[in-house]
Amino acid sequence: MQHRKMMKMIPLLALLAVPLAHADTVDDLLKGYQAQGAGPFSAEKGKAMWSEQHASTEGGAARSCAACHGENLTSTGKHAKTGKAIEPMAPSANPQRFTDAAKVEKWFKRNCTWTVGRECTPQEKGDFLSYLRKQ
Amino acid sequence: MQGNSVRVWDLPLRLFHWLLVAMFALAWWSNGHAQHLDLHIFAGYTILALLLFRLAWGFTGTHHARFRSFAYGKRTLLAYLRDLRSARQPHYLGHNPAGAWAIFTMLTLLLAIAVSGLIVLGGEEGHGPLAGFVSLESGIAWHESHAWLAWAMLLLVVVHLAGVVVESLLHRDNLLAAMISGNKRVRDAQPQVGNRRVVAGVMAVAWLGAALATVLPWYRADADHPYQPFPGTTLPDNATWRSECGGCHQPYHPQLLPKRSWQLMLKQQEDHFGEALGLDEATIAELLQFHETNAADHPLMEAAWYINHSLRRDETPLRITETPYWRKTHAAIPEERWRDPQVNGRGNCAACHSDAERNTFSDAAMRLPRPNR
Numbered sequence: 001m002q003h004r005k006m007m008k009m010i011p012l013l014a015l016l017a018v019p020l021a022h023a024d025t026v027d028d029l030l031k032g033y034q035a036q037g038a039g040p041f042s043a044e045k046g047k048a049m050w051s052e053q054h055a056s057t058e059g060g061a062a063r064s065c066a067a068c069h070g071e072n073l074t075s076t077g078k079h080a081k082t083g084k085a086i087e088p089m090a091p092s093a094n095p096q097r098f099t100d101a102a103k104v105e106k107w108f109k110r111n112c113t114w115t116v117g118r119e120c121t122p123q124e125k126g127d128f129l130s131y132l133r134k135q
Numbered sequence: 136m137q138g139n140s141v142r143v144w145d146l147p148l149r150l151f152h153w154l155l156v157a158m159f160a161l162a163w164w165s166n167g168h169a170q171h172l173d174l175h176i177f178a179g180y181t182i183l184a185l186l187l188f189r190l191a192w193g194f195t196g197t198h199h200a201r202f203r204s205f206a207y208g209k210r211t212l213l214a215y216l217r218d219l220r221s222a223r224q225p226h227y228l229g230h231n232p233a234g235a236w237a238i239f240t241m242l243t244l245l246l247a248i249a250v251s252g253l254i255v256l257g258g259e260e261g262h263g264p265l266a267g268f269v270s271l272e273s274g275i276a277w278h279e280s281h282a283w284l285a286w287a288m289l290l291l292v293v294v295h296l297a298g299v300v301v302e303s304l305l306h307r308d309n310l311l312a313a314m315i316s317g318n319k320r321v322r323d324a325q326p327q328v329g330n331r332r333v334v335a336g337v338m339a340v341a342w343l344g345a346a347l348a349t350v351l352p353w354y355r356a357d358a359d360h361p362y363q364p365f366p367g368t369t370l371p372d373n374a375t376w377r378s379e380c381g382g383c384h385q386p387y388h389p390q391l392l393p394k395r396s397w398q399l400m401l402k403q404q405e406d407h408f409g410e411a412l413g414l415d416e417a418t419i420a421e422l423l424q425f426h427e428t429n430a431a432d433h434p435l436m437e438a439a440w441y442i443n444h445s446l447r448r449d450e451t452p453l454r455i456t457e458t459p460y461w462r463k464t465h466a467a468i469p470e471e472r473w474r475d476p477q478v479n480g481r482g483n484c485a486a487c488h489s490d491a492e493r494n495t496f497s498d499a500a501m502r503l504p505r506p507n508r
Contacts, residue, residue, distance in 0.1 A: 058409060081408075082384035083479045109413045 022091045022098040026133045029101055033122035041123075046131025049124065054116050063115045073135040090135035098133060141327035143228055144317040145197040146335035151185055152314055154342060155245075158182050159292070163285070172499035173364035176256065176263075177349045181342060183249040188338065189242060197328035199229035207232040219305065228325060231302060237295050244288050251281040259437045260497060261368045271440055361502070367436055367495025373425040375418060383410075384482060388494035389429040390439040391455045397426035399451055408453075438496040456481045477504045 030041060051071065053062040061067070061080075069077040069086060074093040077086035088094040098104055108128075112120040120128070144152075162178035165171040193202040207215075215232040218224045230238060257265030258274015269277075299310045313319045317330070349364075356362035370388055380386040389397060401423050404412040414422070434440035438460075445460035452458050456465075465481075472478055478486040485491035490500035 079383055082482055084384050106413065110411060113411045113413070114409075 022095070022133065025101050025104070026098050026129050029098075029104060029129060030126055033126040036122040038122035038126050041126035041130040043127070043131040043134060046127035046129070049127060050131065057117055065111070065115060067115075073132070089132055091133060092135060098129070104129075139324065140318045140320050141228075141325050142317050142330065143199050143313060143319045143328065145200060145328050145331045146317065147188070147192060147331050147338055148196060148200045149314060149317055150335050150338050151189055151192070154338075155182065155185050158185070159288070163289070166285075169498035170501045170503070172260075172497075173349060176252075176365070177345065179249055179252045179256075181345065182245060183253075184341075186242060186246050186249060197331065198326075199328060205230040205232075205235035205238070207235050212236055219301075224306075226306065226308075228319060228321065233298055234295075234302070237291065237298060241288065241291050241295065244284060244291060248281065248284045248288060251277050251284060255281050260365050260499070261436075262365050271434055271437065275437070275440060361489035361500075363489055363497070363500050365497055365499040367490055367493060367497040367500070370435060370494055371425075371429050373421075375421050376425050379414065379418060379422060385485060385491060386494075387455060387484075389426040390431055390435060390494065391442060392431055392452065392458070393443055393446060394427050394430035394432050395451045396453060397430055398423065400453055401426070436495050437498070472503075475504070 050065045053064050068080050069089050073090040074088050091097045158178040158181045165175035212232040253263050253265050254277040255274050256263040258269035303310050352362045377386050431439040431443040441460045442458050
């Protein structure tokens, strides 16, 4: 009986955990970057980098984070090439953001490579996350 | 011609004739427009129902509608054709022997068209009474027979019309007017047939009901709830495919390209149309497995079969839009339509294919959005 009651509690606990999940994940990620020698992190720098324009090596329009995700982080973005809708970046509008460390790293790798032409440094990633987590 | 007017064709027979004309025309027109497949199918089912009615009416209808009354032998037919212009020609109140032969041929041909249509519907679209009994390949193979039979029917319609004109002129017997009013003028007294209004009423109500059921859902549908009269089969799914491929674009199903294309694409993941995917080995392995198993080489739907068969064995396209079948089926779409913000390029299948999310690309699910002005 006791066991069954506890089982019933699990979804409830999971519900409570969601708003905190991104905070935990981001903290862990930031710690990881610090372990690689980065820090302290600046949300201001992250914000500036978000809108920074990068000339494309293949020609075509300049690239930036905002080109796909938009300047307004609480609204839906649009993939520059395919037009696919991109869920809001701000955790306040999209609680699923930054809850999965592997996903965060995957997208950093893919999107920094496309936008800036190289992978982002731990310092840059830390600055980005410091800015984005507060949105 | 002097004389009395007597009823020759009862009302159900005339309704049969003109509904058949209308439905054959509708079937012919809707055939060229994949998005009107539901109308084509509706016309086909109506024709099948009309044929079944005619079969029954051939035994239970009024005198001139009964097969026995116009089952002329070959000799009678030849004699009729030989004596076409002579005065010896007996006058036929009902069908003349040539008309009778044309009718039996047309009824048989229409039955063959209806049945072959059901085979195509079952095989290609997975719908109708034969769904599940007919393979995709058989459906596609029968499609051509269905079309040839329809052309043969059109040829017979022309022969039939020519016969009506000849008979009307030669024997001063307006056959067209008779098929509308049901009456013919006769010199001597002849027994006239009943009108059978109740049977005709039941036919009319049944057809109107079916027509409304076909058309009404279109008026209830809107952009968010598109009406799909013939939803396609449910294709194999995979969560990794949905999340990884669906992260940047709509997830294109493995069915849309052959195995060799997917193998090459996943091998070149560091240059995926200009982007480095950076997927780990386990993810690539799972995606490869899902794509190899469900590629177009083993088609589960019509579009996959055609895409695969349009490719030469030494072609390995990386874009669905590079396949000859895709190019052929989209050739009529002008460049400016692709640039329309509603359409947003060739990669956005969902702009016109309301079943793009299901990846089935059924004929009936295709809708061209109205151009923005």
